[in-house]
Amino acid sequence: MGYLYIAGTIFFTVYGQLILKWRIGKYGSLPVDFADKLLFLFKLLFDPLIFSGFVSAFVASLFWMAAMTKFELSFAYPFMSISFVLVFLFSALILREPMTWAKGIGLALIVAGVIVTSRSM
Template structure:
């Protein structure tokens, strides 16, 4: 049950990042002018999806606090390195991000490193 806190942290962190990227892709690029930037950021901060991304980051923090009461940080924190691997997969399949074998190899090394760090 205690590992649920870690995996909930990862899940809510990933949701927050993916939803922010997805929605900002839809809203377009940050304008060049100062007033354009202020207007863009103001409307983005009021967007319900972006608000849900920020709320998700807060929920992830709450789960992380719970995990910190159950694990040593040297055990719990390496699991956070699984986030980039999951974000990569979601980014490629749902956001149309670039797939490269170099990224796959790098992410495999991260996952292997996580297993070694936690198990040995």
């Protein structure tokens, strides 16, 4: 059951990141003027899908707390880097963000680090 809690944390983290980027991109750039910035951010906050991203972060926190009852932090936390990989892949597939060799190599290093860390436990 503990691994399900980690998977839930990863799922809701990835969902939140992707939905926030997608919806915020629909609104354009942050205005320069301070008052316009506040109004812009206030509008974002009340977008239902952006709000779902915040709820998703909260739910991910609940899953993480449950995971912490099952595993040591030093064991469970490296699994969170899977979210980096998933956000990278889905942002390229769904949001059409560029995939570069440098990003791919960086991701490979993250995965290698997780493998090394998890095997040394």
